[in-house]
Amino acid sequence: MKFKGKVWKFGNDVNTDEIISGKYKYDTLNINEIVKHTFEAIDPDFAEKVSKGDIIVAGGNFGCGSSREQAPLVIKQLGISTVIADFFARIFYRNAVNTGLPIIECPLSEKVDEGDILEVNFEEGSIKNLSKNESFEFRKLSMFMLDILEAGGLVNYLREKKGFPLK
Amino acid sequence: MGKTLAEKIISVSTKKDVYSGDVVLCDVDIVMAHDGTAPLAIEEMKKMGVDKVWDPNKVVLVIDHTSPSPSDRISNIHAMIRNFAKENNIPNLYDAGSGICHQLLIENHVIPFQIVIGGDSHTCTHGALCAFGTGMGSTDVAAIFAYGKTWLRVPETFKVEVAGPLQSYVYSKDIILQTTKEIGAAGATYKAIEFLGSTITNLNMDERFTLTNMAVEMGGKSGFIPVDNVTKKFLEGKGVRNIPEIKPDKDADYEREYLLEAEYIEPMVAVPPRVDNVKPVSEVEALELDQVFIGTCTNGRLSDLKTSAKILKKKKEKVKVRTIIGPASRNILIQAIQEGLIEVFLKYGAVIIPPGCGPCIGRHLGILGDGEVCLSTQNRNFKGRMGNPNAEIYLSSPATAVASAITGYITDPRSILE
Numbered sequence: 001m002k003f004k005g006k007v008w009k010f011g012n013d014v015n016t017d018e019i020i021s022g023k024y025k026y027d028t029l030n031i032n033e034i035v036k037h038t039f040e041a042i043d044p045d046f047a048e049k050v051s052k053g054d055i056i057v058a059g060g061n062f063g064c065g066s067s068r069e070q071a072p073l074v075i076k077q078l079g080i081s082t083v084i085a086d087f088f089a090r091i092f093y094r095n096a097v098n099t100g101l102p103i104i105e106c107p108l109s110e111k112v113d114e115g116d117i118l119e120v121n122f123e124e125g126s127i128k129n130l131s132k133n134e135s136f137e138f139r140k141l142s143m144f145m146l147d148i149l150e151a152g153g154l155v156n157y158l159r160e161k162k163g164f165p166l167k
Numbered sequence: 168m169g170k171t172l173a174e175k176i177i178s179v180s181t182k183k184d185v186y187s188g189d190v191v192l193c194d195v196d197i198v199m200a201h202d203g204t205a206p207l208a209i210e211e212m213k214k215m216g217v218d219k220v221w222d223p224n225k226v227v228l229v230i231d232h233t234s235p236s237p238s239d240r241i242s243n244i245h246a247m248i249r250n251f252a253k254e255n256n257i258p259n260l261y262d263a264g265s266g267i268c269h270q271l272l273i274e275n276h277v278i279p280f281q282i283v284i285g286g287d288s289h290t291c292t293h294g295a296l297c298a299f300g301t302g303m304g305s306t307d308v309a310a311i312f313a314y315g316k317t318w319l320r321v322p323e324t325f326k327v328e329v330a331g332p333l334q335s336y337v338y339s340k341d342i343i344l345q346t347t348k349e350i351g352a353a354g355a356t357y358k359a360i361e362f363l364g365s366t367i368t369n370l371n372m373d374e375r376f377t378l379t380n381m382a383v384e385m386g387g388k389s390g391f392i393p394v395d396n397v398t399k400k401f402l403e404g405k406g407v408r409n410i411p412e413i414k415p416d417k418d419a420d421y422e423r424e425y426l427l428e429a430e431y432i433e434p435m436v437a438v439p440p441r442v443d444n445v446k447p448v449s450e451v452e453a454l455e456l457d458q459v460f461i462g463t464c465t466n467g468r469l470s471d472l473k474t475s476a477k478i479l480k481k482k483k484e485k486v487k488v489r490t491i492i493g494p495a496s497r498n499i500l501i502q503a504i505q506e507g508l509i510e511v512f513l514k515y516g517a518v519i520i521p522p523g524c525g526p527c528i529g530r531h532l533g534i535l536g537d538g539e540v541c542l543s544t545q546n547r548n549f550k551g552r553m554g555n556p557n558a559e560i561y562l563s564s565p566a567t568a569v570a571s572a573i574t575g576y577i578t579d580p581r582s583i584l585e
């Protein structure tokens with residue numbers, strides 16, 4: 001998996017209520033209906049500003065709070081190619097892999113600026129900042145997780161494999 | 168090598184010797200989903216190409232987050248959950264008014280050594296019974312619905328030891344707010360937290376659940392408390408006998424250790440919008456309030472209602488701000504009625520809402536207006552949590568909340584009671 005895109009920056013401790021408010025998720029299962037509210041509490045125009053392939057770079061503890069899977073889903077639905085955070089909240093991390101949103105743990109929040117263009121290579125575990133001509137490495141995901149991401153999420157993965165692998 | 172509680176529980180469940188860092192595929196004993204997470208899980212399971220759950224007796228469905236339904240659209244979503252339960256012959260569907268999912272699991276389902284996965288972040292609560300409880304999202308839940316399995320990474324553990332007697336009007340909520348202040352909102356990300364020490368041994372089960380409930384507020388995977396006589400009595404009350412004592416090994420390996428001396432803990436408040444921005448009540452005293460809420464899976468249990476009613480009876484004063492009381496389950500509400508607590512609340516001007524999450528999630532039953540300030544006994548004070556990003560939520564124990572309801576501003580319970 002390889003992506004190239006423009007950076008949007010977020011701070012530390014971005015929580016699931018800020019990603020998509022709990023008040024929207026009870027009314028519908030249609031993600032397209034709620035996607036326009038993504039990050040509303042932080043930046044009400046965010047959903048209109050992003051373009052397909054853009055990359056989010058955030059500080060630590062991204063996605064903390066509730067277990068709502070709508071959080072990675074709306075980000076994916078907006079066309080964000082990958083989220084890079086210093087580190088993620090645990091449930092968000094699982095949910096992102098399960099819903100097929102590629103995520104990377106790498107401390108870049110102090111090193112890149114909004115609008116920079118990044119190129120990310122998952123197999124190599126490398127990130128290039130094309131705007132600043134800098135390179136970074138990150139710890140690659142386990143094969144199991146890469147397989148799930150490449151299948152497009154756990155649903156597709158389990159449908160293809162008809163269950164969990166034995167080992 | 169010695170084991171922590173998390174390592175012990177997962178070892179027993181998987182019948183393997185596991186230690187932190189090991190990744191294991193587990194058989195799940197209970198999987199729970201509620202009206203916020205079940206609908207997506209149901210859809211995801213069907214997309215996996217599976218139409219029936221692996222074991223209907225191990226699935227628990229709860230309609231608690233928006234119940235009874237506040238809108239026609241939500242009613243349709245609730246109907247989908249009911250249909251799914253029917254199609255799959257799932258006996259444990261708890262409909263509107265039964266109570267909050269975690270409280271229902273505690274009352275009716277969870278026993279030590281189980282793997283309990285919930286489509287809700289506060290599933291970490293169940294570690295107070297030495298079950299491995301942790302929250303996951305809808306797709307993980309769907310995979311469990313379909314196959315009864317999930318993968319877990321055995322977490323490293325932080326040990327939080329609390330020693331000595333608590334001051335009067337200081338409760339387990341104050342302990343956990345103090346702990347959150349020390350560890351930070353992300354300080355225990357991916358970790359388990361064990362609560363040990365003489366103060367913890369002296370807490371009743373209601374108070375213990377308040378501690379483990381908030382492990383996720385530090386990023387934790389689960390919170391654990393050893394099984395001792397208090398736990399055994401509680402389990403015997405539910406007809407569960409022959410449970411041994413369960414403690415961590417003396418030579419267990421902890422990633423970090425904290426020691427709190429109970430006598431120095433004061434009534435605490437978490438200042439919005441962060442749960443780790445915790446201050447002694449004295450530092451925020453006199454802040455005017457618009458709403459007080461006593462309830463939730465953190466502090467809506469019988470002990471919490473008893474403490475609150477006792478303070479109202481002692482002061483014999485009506486509340487000065489709108490005060491909402493949400494019993495965590497139907498059982499708790501029945502007991503509160505039998506003990507005369509509900510009459511006290513009504514007499515002194517509070518509103519009683521049906522057992523469930525109520526205003527905690529911000530969809531109905533007490534949504535805040537712009538610029539309003541609420542003091543709540545819940546576990547989160549994020550911006551927008553109670554349905555309005557222009558409102559502020561402070562967090563405290565029920566005693567601090569009820570004392571503040573009586574005066575109309577944030578109040579140290581000791582200042583009006585001692």
Ligand code: SF4
Pocket residue numbers: 232267268269287289463464465523524527528545546
């Ligand atoms: S009471 Fe609040 S925190 Fe607890 S399960 Fe319900 S919404 Fe979640």
